[in-house]
Amino acid sequence: xxxxxxxxxxxxxxxxxxxxxxxxxxxxxxxxxxxxxxxxxxxxxxxxxxxxxxxxxxxxxxxxxxxxxxxxxxxxxxxxxxxxxxxxxxxxxxxxxxxxxxxxxxxxxxxxxxxxxxxxxxxxxxxxxxxxxxxxxxxxxxxxxxxxxxxxxxxxxxxxxxxxxxxxxxxxxxxxxxxxxxxxxxxxxxxxxxxxxxxxxxxxxxxxxxxxxxxxxxxxxxxxxxxxxxxxxxxxxxxxxxxxxxxxxxxxxxxxxxxxxxxxxxxxxxxxxxxxxxxxxxxxxxxxxxxxxxxxxxxxxxxxxxxxxxxxxxxxxxxxxxxxxxxxxxxxxxxxxxxxxxxxxxxxxxxxxxxxxxxxxxxxxxxxxxxxxxxxxxxxxxxxxxxxxxxxxxxxxxxxxxxxxxxxxxxxxxxxxxxxxxxxxxxxxxxxxxxxxxxxxxxxxxxxxxxxxxxxxxxxxxxxxxxxxxxxxxxxxxxxxxxxxxxxxxxxxxxxxxxxxxxxxxxxxxxxxxxxxxxxxxxxxxxxxxxxxxxxxxxxxxxxxxxxxxxxxxxxxxxxxxxxxxxxxxxxxxxxxxxxxxxxxxxxxxxxxxxxxxxxxxxxxxxxxxxxxxxxxxxxxxxxxxxxxxxxxxxxxxxxxxxxxxxxxxxxxxxxxxxxxxxxxxxxxxxxxxxxxxxxxxxxxxxxxxxxxxxxxxxxxxxxxxxxxxxxxxxxxxxxxxxxxxxxxxxxxxxxxxxxxxxxxxxxxxxxxxxxxxxxxxxxxxx
Amino acid sequence: xxxxxxxxxxxxxxxxxxxxxxxxxxxxxxxxxxxxxxxxxxxxxxxxxxxxxxxxxxxxxxxxxxxxxxxxxxxxxxxxxxxxxxxxxxxxxxxxxxxxxxxxxxxxxxxxxxxxxxxxxxxxxxxxxxxxxxxxxxxxxxxxxxxxxxxxxxxxxxxxxxxxxxxxxxxxxxxxxxxxxxxxxxxxxxxxxxxxxxxxxxxxxxxxxxxxx
Numbered sequence: 007x008x009x010x011x012x013x014x015x016x017x018x019x020x021x022x023x024x025x026x027x028x029x030x031x032x033x034x035x036x037x038x039x040x041x042x043x044x045x046x047x048x049x050x051x052x053x054x055x056x057x058x059x060x061x062x063x064x065x066x067x068x069x070x071x072x073x074x075x076x077x078x079x080x081x082x083x084x085x086x087x088x089x090x091x092x093x094x095x096x097x098x099x100x101x102x103x104x105x106x107x108x109x110x111x112x113x114x115x116x117x118x119x120x121x122x123x124x125x126x127x128x129x130x131x132x133x134x135x136x137x138x139x140x141x142x143x144x145x146x147x148x149x150x151x152x153x154x155x156x157x158x159x160x161x162x163x164x165x166x167x168x169x170x171x172x173x174x175x176x177x178x179x180x181x182x183x184x185x186x187x188x189x190x191x192x193x194x195x196x197x198x199x200x201x202x203x204x205x206x207x208x209x210x211x212x213x214x215x216x217x218x219x220x221x222x223x224x225x226x227x228x229x230x231x232x233x234x235x236x237x238x239x240x241x242x243x244x245x246x247x248x249x250x251x252x253x254x255x256x257x258x259x260x261x262x263x264x265x266x267x268x269x270x271x272x273x274x275x276x277x278x279x280x281x282x283x284x285x286x287x288x289x290x291x292x293x294x295x296x297x298x299x300x301x302x303x304x305x306x307x308x309x310x311x312x313x314x315x316x317x318x319x320x321x322x323x324x325x326x327x328x329x330x331x332x333x334x335x336x337x338x339x340x341x342x343x344x345x346x347x348x349x350x351x352x353x354x355x356x357x358x359x360x361x362x363x364x365x366x367x368x369x370x371x372x373x374x375x376x377x378x379x380x381x382x383x384x385x386x387x388x389x390x391x392x393x394x395x396x397x398x399x400x401x402x403x404x405x406x407x408x409x410x411x412x413x414x415x416x417x418x419x420x421x422x423x424x425x426x427x428x429x430x431x432x433x434x435x436x437x438x439x440x441x442x443x444x445x446x447x448x449x450x451x452x453x454x455x456x457x458x459x460x461x462x463x464x465x466x467x468x469x470x471x472x473x474x475x476x477x478x479x480x481x482x483x484x485x486x487x488x489x490x491x492x493x494x495x496x497x498x499x500x501x502x503x504x505x506x507x508x509x510x511x512x513x514x515x516x517x518x519x520x521x522x523x524x525x526x527x528x529x530x531x532x533x534x535x536x537x538x539x540x541x542x543x544x545x546x547x548x549x550x551x552x553x554x555x556x557x558x559x560x561x562x563x564x565x566x567x568x569x570x571x572x573x574x575x576x577x578x579x580x581x582x583x584x585x586x587x588x589x590x591x592x593x594x595x596x597x598x599x600x601x602x603x604x605x606x607x608x609x610x611x612x613x614x615x616x617x618x619x620x621x622x623x624x625x626x627x628x629x630x631x632x633x634x635x636x637x638x639x640x641x642x643x644x645x646x647x648x649x650x651x652x653x654x655x656x657x658x659x660x661x662x663x664x665x666x667x668x669x670x671x672x673x674x675x676x677x678x679x680x681x682x683x684x685x686x687x688x689x690x691x692x693x694x695x696x697x698x699x700x701x702x703x704x705x706x707x708x709x710x711x712x713x714x715x716x717x718x719x720x721x722x723x724x725x726x727x728x729x730x731x732x733x734x735x736x737x738x739x740x741x742x743x744x745x746x747x748x749x750x751x752x753x754x755x756x757x758x759x760x761x762x763x764x765x766x767x768x769x770x771x772x773x
Numbered sequence: 774x775x776x777x778x779x780x781x782x783x784x785x786x787x788x789x790x791x792x793x794x795x796x797x798x799x800x801x802x803x804x805x806x807x808x809x810x811x812x813x814x815x816x817x818x819x820x821x822x823x824x825x826x827x828x829x830x831x832x833x834x835x836x837x838x839x840x841x842x843x844x845x846x847x848x849x850x851x852x853x854x855x856x857x858x859x860x861x862x863x864x865x866x867x868x869x870x871x872x873x874x875x876x877x878x879x880x881x882x883x884x885x886x887x888x889x890x891x892x893x894x895x896x897x898x899x900x901x902x903x904x905x906x907x908x909x910x911x912x913x914x915x916x917x918x919x920x921x922x923x924x925x926x927x928x929x930x931x932x933x934x935x936x937x938x939x940x941x942x943x944x945x946x947x948x949x950x951x952x953x954x955x956x957x958x959x960x961x962x963x964x965x966x967x968x969x970x971x972x973x974x975x976x977x978x979x980x981x982x983x984x985x986x
Contacts, residue, residue: 562834562861565882566790569861573796576886580803602792645789648836 011366018358026351030344037336042308045232045332046297049310049325052231056239056323057314059225063104064319067198067217068180070098074110074213075200088118092130095120096150098215099128106188106195106218111165112202112211121216122191127153133163165212174199174212182318185219185247187256187264193218194247194255194266222248223255235327238277242293242320244269244285249277276302280309280326291322305330368393372401379408428524430462434481434509437462437474440519449503449526452496467492467500477520481509487520490527502531541742542622548739549670552677553617559642560613567606574599612638616669624747624770627665629704630658633695636672643677647684649691651676656697661704661766663747668766671740671751672708675762678736679710682760686713703749703765714755740764782897783827785854786810787817787843789835797830800886806893814838814846823852826904828877828896830889833860833867841867844874853903855896859884914980916965924964927957931970932977938970 095108099120107121115135123129130144141161145154165171173181180200188195199214226237227250239248245266257267269281279302284292293313300307309326371391378384428446430439438461447454463473470491480487486508493503507522578595581588612635637651644651683691692711744751744764751764784806788794794810801808811817833840858871858879868879878892931938944951967973
């Protein structure tokens with residue numbers, strides 16, 4: 007049963023604390039999840055932003071190259087109009103500040119190239135494949151005015167050998183080169199090239215535009231991702247081609263030429279971490295869109311990897327930012343909120359406890375009083391402390407109940423203590439004596455104080471059944487338990503007691519005990535034992551008498567086979583002496599001797615079975631063997647009276663009984679039958695012994711063909727007999743023996759004569 | 774010696790126990806005896822008319838008719854075959870009873886074979902002697918039977934009064950002349966085949982002559 011104080015405290019303080027905790031934790035986890043989703047969205051947005059920006063940044067170069075192509079295809083640009091071509095190219099270059107140079111090369115090796123050459127200055131390079139002065143360099147200002155002209159006799163530039171030219175000519179469409187570092191400006195850039203195809207479908211030349219992509223890096227450095235997030239761009243080989251810090255973008259290759267650093271080499275470990283291990287084994291980038299978290303320098307980051315999704319530009323953008331950029335503030339907020347919640351919970355919890363205490367106080371005072379009343383330190387009608395009305399009503403009822411119960415208890419105690427029979431309370435689980443009365447102590451000749459708390463088992467003789475086990479076996483099955491047992495008085499004298507106990511349960515099974523009445527039955531027991539002993543002695547004497555009567559006949563029985571043996575031995579000796587060659591005959595005779603010897607042995611065995619001492623202990627034995635032996639014992643007498651004993655046994659089962667006693671009963675019945683038939687001079691003298699199985703026992707019937715028994719005679723009683731020389735003890739003893747073996751014996755007249763039947767248990771009897 | 778003494782003596786055996794019958798008959802058979810065994814007294818009585826010479830080995834305790842009863846029946850029918858009783862009980866009263874009725878011996882089972890053989894031999898010899906004696910007395914009786922009435926009267930008187938059998942005494946008693954008595958006496962002695970009156974008296978007692986008057 008729970009205390010009201012605990013229930014109140016739990017209800018008022020505990021539940022409220024529990025609710026606050028649930029709310030705080032659920033908001034804790036949901037807000038974090040939302041924020042992380044938000045961070046990812048932001049990263050994707052930044053990446054898209056970069057992609058869009060790059061598209062719009064690169065678009066003019068393609069347009070410019072395609073425009074140049076259109077001009078060339080329309081034959082606006084001719085060999086002799088090279089100055090005009092230079093001017094057209096110049097216009098395009100000047101219009102787009104990201105262009106580094108615009109140029110056109112043809113199949114003959116001619117080449118016109120216009121490029122920026124420092125602020126407000128432009129440089130043109132004209133290559134004429136068949137001219138004397140092959141290469142001419144022209145310096146111009148923003149107005150296309152010629153500032154200087156000089157030949158370059160060392161130049162051997164041939165556009166047809168350049169990769170951009172060959173690539174565009176090979177694919178017959180516009181191409182983008184991989185990014186590379188422009189030789190002249192040492193800036194990163196890429197080239198857009200478009201082939202010029204004549205009406206005959208033959209490539210006439212290729213127009214190209216160089217575009218610097220340093221601007222992409224500048225754009226990345228301006229881009230704001232979270233607070234400290236960044237983005238960078240890779241080409242398909244894993245080289246970093248745009249990075250917020252452009253200084254990192256150029257590195258000297260093995261041959262001294264400038265090139266882009268690989269993502270694995272770049273001097274930005276954070277970028278390396280953000281990219282993770284997404285390089286394939288052949289060095290190319292796994293360009294599938296992906297997102298993942300990583301930890302760098304003890305801080306958690308989120309990272310987003312996105313392909314550009316532009317066919318000719320196989321670039322990948324990597325965007326990353328520390329997680330705290332997005333949820334740092336929220337985390338701080340959350341920490342604060344949790345502290346506030348704990349504070350509130352503590353304050354309201356304390357208030358709740360206080361309240362619970364106030365509610366509980368009158369109840370507690372009442373409980374203390376009740377306990378004092380029950381201990382008798384306060385009278386039940388003493389004034390009450392201030393408390394609830396309901397409790398006051400309950401108290402009045404209880405006070406009445408208590409005084410009533412005390413009276414009953416006093417009466418019961420007097421009854422218990424003054425009872426003329428021994429009475430005890432036992433703990434059902436331990437078998438210890440909880441309470442006892444004076445008579446019980448008297449039975450055991452002990453001081454009551456010495457017996458209290460003792461195990462009841464210790465009062466019993468050793469070898470008696472364990473009472474605790476007995477209780478356990480019967481509790482719940484029976485309402486009580488009773489047994490007879492041998493016990494020891496405190497002075498060591500053996501006594502016999504009758505134990506009659508009932509199980510008492512109060513409430514739950516923990517409080518269960520046995521209330522028992524104990525009677526001293528030593529006197530009765532002694533008489534019983536005496537009678538048993540007398541009966542046993544009587545049976546023994548009767549058996550000895552039967553043996554005496556049977557002895558002569560048995561000696562005769564035994565002499566028969568012995569005589570046959572001597573005769574057969576004599577025959578054998580004769581053959582050995584006179585016809586020593588006839589060993590087969592001797593062997594046959596020896597076989598007969600063996601058989602006759604066993605016949606003699608059977609008789610001795612039957613005899614021994616009848617006189618064997620078994621301490622009256624039940625054993626399991628074959629009934630058919632016993633029938634045969636009993637028949638043998640009576641056989642000689644039956645023969646003298648010209649009677650026949652026939653055995654018609656049923657299945658050979660084992661019965662459980664004292665064998666010698668059953669033998670005695672059988673011999674007694676057989677002899678009675680033989681004698682009755684002889685005395686009546688019956689013409690037919692047959693005794694039939696049969697057995698029959700039924701349930702738990704075996705029935706044995708001895709039926710004779712004599713005159714039957716007069717109904718006036720009280721059979722099985724002592725001194726009732728039909729025999730001239732009998733004492734009338736045989737059947738009385740038989741009944742005692744059969745009943746002590748757990749069977750029954752009875753008599754009825756059959757159509758042939760008298761029939762005696764008795765049963766024997768098949769299974770051992772419980773002691 | 775009218776009975777032929779050449780017939781082989783038979784050892785009759787009556788015992789209700791088959792093992793005894795079989796083993797005993799076999800052992801005796803091996804030793805050259807003609808043995809006839811019976812399972813009960815009645816069977817023996819039905820089969821035996823007293824003519825065959827030999828002896829009877831008889832079990833004392835048997836159902837229906839026991840050995841003693843059979844002995845009585847044989848005496849009643851004047852069959853005088855020598856009896857050797859065998860018994861598993863060996864009670865003294867029974868053996869006394871049996872011997873009183875003329876049993877040759879009373880052997881307790883189990884018995885020594887040599888003792889049994891000796892008894893059988895004695896019994897067969899006894900039987901032979903008895904049969905011879907029986908045959909002799911029968912002849913003597915026939916001779917007495919051949920006497921005339923007067924001669925028988927005179928012979929009986931002489932046998933009955935051995936102290937007063939002179940011719941004068943006989944003549945006075947029968948109221949005839951002493952000469953006639955002398956004549957008759959000579960005829961009697963001749964017919965019976967004896968020389969003196971004393972011999973006549975001895976023979977007459979042997980065949981119980983004189984009692985059946």
